[in-house]
Amino acid sequence: xxxxxxxxxxxxxxxxxxxxxxxxxxxxxxxxxxxxxxxxxxxxxxxxxxxxxxxxxxxxxxxxxxxxxxxxxxxxxxxxxxxxxxxxxxxxxxxxxxxxxxxxxxxxxxx
Amino acid sequence: xxxxxxxxxxxxxxxxxxxxxxxxxxxxxxxxxxxxxxxxxxxxxxxxxxxxxxxxxxxxxxxxxxxxxxxxxxxxxxxxxxxxxxxxxxxxxxxxxxxxxxxxxxxxxxxxxxxxxxxxxxxxxxxxxxxxxxxxxxxxxxxxxxxxxxxxxxxxxxxxxxxxxxxxxxxxxxxxxxxxxxxxxxxxxxxxxxxxxxxxxxxxxxxxxxxxxxxxxxxxxxxxxx
Numbered sequence: 001x002x003x004x005x006x007x008x009x010x011x012x013x014x015x016x017x018x019x020x021x022x023x024x025x026x027x028x029x030x031x032x033x034x035x036x037x038x039x040x041x042x043x044x045x046x047x048x049x050x051x052x053x054x055x056x057x058x059x060x061x062x063x064x065x066x067x068x069x070x071x072x073x074x075x076x077x078x079x080x081x082x083x084x085x086x087x088x089x090x091x092x093x094x095x096x097x098x099x100x101x102x103x104x105x106x107x108x109x110x111x
Numbered sequence: 112x113x114x115x116x117x118x119x120x121x122x123x124x125x126x127x128x129x130x131x132x133x134x135x136x137x138x139x140x141x142x143x144x145x146x147x148x149x150x151x152x153x154x155x156x157x158x159x160x161x162x163x164x165x166x167x168x169x170x171x172x173x174x175x176x177x178x179x180x181x182x183x184x185x186x187x188x189x190x191x192x193x194x195x196x197x198x199x200x201x202x203x204x205x206x207x208x209x210x211x212x213x214x215x216x217x218x219x220x221x222x223x224x225x226x227x228x229x230x231x232x233x234x235x236x237x238x239x240x241x242x243x244x245x246x247x248x249x250x251x252x253x254x255x256x257x258x259x260x261x262x263x264x265x266x267x268x269x270x271x272x273x274x275x276x277x278x279x280x281x282x283x284x285x286x287x288x289x290x291x292x293x294x295x296x297x298x299x300x301x302x303x304x305x306x307x308x309x310x311x312x313x314x315x316x317x318x319x320x321x322x323x324x325x326x327x328x329x330x331x332x333x334x335x336x337x
Contacts, residue, residue, distance in 0.1 A: 003327055004152045011156065014163045021167040021178070030170030033177055034300050035273050035290065036115055042291065050117075052280065052288035057117030062210030067166065088166060091204055092159045099158040099200050103151035106143045 015088040019081035022067075026077060064090070112177070112269050112301075113205065114220055116213030118290040119272060120280045127272075128218030134195065134226055141192035150189060157185035158197035160320075162205065169312050177309035180224050183232030183261040184317045187254045188324070194229035219272055223265045232261025251322050258317035259310045263302060266309075270294075270301030 024030075032041060039057060043049050063070070067087035068080055075083075119127075146154065161181040168176040186194035199221050205211040212220045236257030243249040274294030277287035290297070 003324075004156065006327070007153075007156045007160075011159050011163060014160075014167075018163060018166045021169075025168050025170040025176045028170040028172040030168075030172060030174055030176045032175065033112070033168070034175045034304065035118060035269070035292075035297070036113060046287075046291045048286055050287045050289055050291055051282065052120060053117035053290075055117075056121075056213075056215060056289075057115060059116060060206075060210060060214045062206075062208060064208055065210045067209050067211070084166070087209060088163055091162050091208060094208065095162050095200050095204050096155040096159045098204070099155040099197060100151060102196060102200070103142075103146065103154045106139060107146055107148045107151055109143070 011092065015085060015092065018088045019084045022080055022084050023077060112180070112220075112224060112266060113202075113212030114216040114223075114269065114272065115210075116215050118213070119216050119219055119276060120289050121215070123272065123276070123289075124215040124218060126218075127216075127222050131218045131221050131226070134222075135199065138192040138195040138199075141190070142196055145190060146193055150193075154185075154189060154193055154197055157181070157189060157194070158200045161185065161198050162201040164316060165201070165205070165211075167312075169309060171304065171308055175304065177304055177312075179258075179309065179313040179316045180228055180262060180265070181313075181316065182224060182229040183236070183254070183258040183313065184320055186229035186233040186261075187236050187257065187317070187321060191229045191233040194233070195225045198225035198229065219269075223268045223272070227268050228261040228265040230261075231264040232257035235260045246325050246328075250325065251318050254321040255314040255318035258313040262310050262313040263305045266301040266305035267298065270298035273297035273301070 032038070037045065039049060039054070042053065064087050068075070068083040072079065072083055164179045164181040166178070168178050170176050180198065182194050182198045185197050202212060202220050202225060203217060206214050206217055206220070236253045239253035239256055240250050243253070271294065273290045273292060274297035276290035277293050280288040282288060
């Protein structure tokens with residue numbers, strides 16, 4: 001098998017394992033990454049909602065917020081793990097596609 | 112380390128967006144010059160790897176979470192400019208599609224994770240590995256050391272960006288307008304968490320893949336050419 005083939009298998013393995021990135025923090029009761037709190041969390045921590053933060057945050061409605069489907073907040077861990085894997089597949093398909101195009105365009109003159 | 116929307120002032124966002132434009136331009140030019148057609152699939156795999164490894168949130172029990180970035184690995188294999196492009200693509204898609212990292216903060220996040228991280232890591236790798244064989248153990252150690260320095264430097268920059276906000280942008284009553292924690296909190300928190308925990312995740316991931324590729328006799332170690 002070619003090296004790229006082997007490496008893609010590695011990526012697929014990581015996709016399948018990716019829900020660990022959801023399950024382990026849940027299991028060990030770890031919160032958000034530092035500095036990536038939502039509105040409620042920030043309000044709880046500081047006692048107020050910073051004015052500029054309020055107007056800028058959560059304005060962008062991502063199609064798959066937090067690597068899940070819209071409206072899936074609070075679903076059980078197995079549903080969220082499923083959404084996480086779908087997110088990984090979708091993200092990687094787009095990212096690999098975009099990077100291939102960029103790479104092809106940049107190396108066009110070498111061919 | 113993905114700064115969300117609302118944590119940085121619009122001025123800060125514009126500043127980092129502006130800083131990134133010449134960096135992205137230079138990256139395109141450098142990659143155009145050095146990347147071979149044969150390496151393009153590896154660039155795509157590198158971007159995919161960076162994206163998926165960032166999904167592995169590692170918990171500090173009862174505390175926060177963090178993750179590796181994979182940017183130093185790509186820098187070691189394909190060069191820092193290629194890594195800049197690969198990680199940038201991952202970060203942009205994360206922001207747009209998954210709301211991970213702010214749209215307005217794309218410039219700052221790319222500065223930290225797609226510029227500071229691969230470049231600082233790469234130069235540490237170059238320094239430690241100089242003169243060594245492509246198959247040597249020193250390469251693995253050098254890549255690991257680069258990974259550690261790279262992610263910790265990125266965390267330092269992120270901490271400074273967060274920490275400057277309340278200093279520069281606050282209301283008359285002292286309330287912060289954007290990120291609420293100053294340098295005295297943001298910098299030590301970001302840096303310590305990466306020095307003690309998340310940095311080691313980056314080290315392990317980077318060293319393991321480099322070791323594996325050595326065994327596969329991968330000939331595209333960027334450092335091997337110069």
